[in-house]
Amino acid sequence: MIPKIHLKKSTYKVYKTGLPFYDSARLIGVAHLFFGTASAELEDKGAYWEVKGIVVRRDEEQIEWVIERIRPTQRERGLFQRGERFAWKELHEYFAGIDRSGRKAELKAEYDVALQIGTEDMTH
Amino acid sequence: MFSIQNLSEKEIEETVDAIILAIKISALLHDIGKLRKEWQESVGWKEGQPYIARTSNKRKVPFHAPYAYPFLKAFLRNIFGGYRVLDVIASATARHHSLEVTGRVKEDDFTLADESVVNFLSSLLSKTVPELQGYNLDELIQCCIEDTNKGSPMDEPPTPSDDFYFIYTIANRTVKFADWEDAGNEIIELPEIVGEEDDT
Numbered sequence: 001m002i003p004k005i006h007l008k009k010s011t012y013k014v015y016k017t018g019l020p021f022y023d024s025a026r027l028i029g030v031a032h033l034f035f036g037t038a039s040a041e042l043e044d045k046g047a048y049w050e051v052k053g054i055v056v057r058r059d060e061e062q063i064e065w066v067i068e069r070i071r072p073t074q075r076e077r078g079l080f081q082r083g084e085r086f087a088w089k090e091l092h093e094y095f096a097g098i099d100r101s102g103r104k105a106e107l108k109a110e111y112d113v114a115l116q117i118g119t120e121d122m123t124h
Numbered sequence: 125m126f127s128i129q130n131l132s133e134k135e136i137e138e139t140v141d142a143i144i145l146a147i148k149i150s151a152l153l154h155d156i157g158k159l160r161k162e163w164q165e166s167v168g169w170k171e172g173q174p175y176i177a178r179t180s181n182k183r184k185v186p187f188h189a190p191y192a193y194p195f196l197k198a199f200l201r202n203i204f205g206g207y208r209v210l211d212v213i214a215s216a217t218a219r220h221h222s223l224e225v226t227g228r229v230k231e232d233d234f235t236l237a238d239e240s241v242v243n244f245l246s247s248l249l250s251k252t253v254p255e256l257q258g259y260n261l262d263e264l265i266q267c268c269i270e271d272t273n274k275g276s277p278m279d280e281p282p283t284p285s286d287d288f289y290f291i292y293t294i295a296n297r298t299v300k301f302a303d304w305e306d307a308g309n310e311i312i313e314l315p316e317i318v319g320e321e322d323d324t
Contacts, residue, residue: 002255003142005204006135036286041208053208056287057128
């Protein structure tokens, strides 16, 4: 009998903005920070990419290091911080498309690739 | 990783067993590319003869190692499920001679020596991997041959920052050592434990 692999997986969505290099950077960022670039599986779903992999909980400090260096705006920082606490759970939920009630939701319509919007914060 | 996954002792044990078995199957099938018609004919094989495994003429033979990647990727995913870590093992196996193997294989480039190859492989596997008992190996192998013939894009091997890098290095080392020991008919890895009751 074949032994079973019991490793759990998780899935993230990266919605496209339509700006190729910006989108690529976001896609690679999500793959690398959550799974490791070579450990993630990517699938193009049209308006977004699905990024899947085995749950490994990459080092949170690694993510904080990156966030410090991108000098986020106050609004962007709100995605990552809750008071002094690093918002790991919220960051996960942001890309996993989970709303505050804990349900999966179709979020981030503002990043619809067809409408070419969702880039307003890039000017800050 | 297992603590993050919150797995029970039993689940951890079974997962480790599955990964070890995946590496064992990969070691067995690492030279699958040598069963291509082109490779066999280049070393002087004639239909009806036993397949040739080795040649001293390394310069005039076509590549064989890259084919292990798409074939094993399909084989392992069929057996164990859709886990990316299995692609890592397939990639490590295909790189048993050179780190230049990218995973890329052309479409329709996996024509095997003859029709008996499928039967040859399924009897090899049923003799050496008892865990596969109950699988329709002929069908599985045929399916993996078809998958390999679809061609394969480049893949990225893990770097030391990836959590599965250690599995990549273990798989690569295991296949390389198995190959060297088989070619040289000599025990290289841990020779002091050979012959002892513990067969780890």
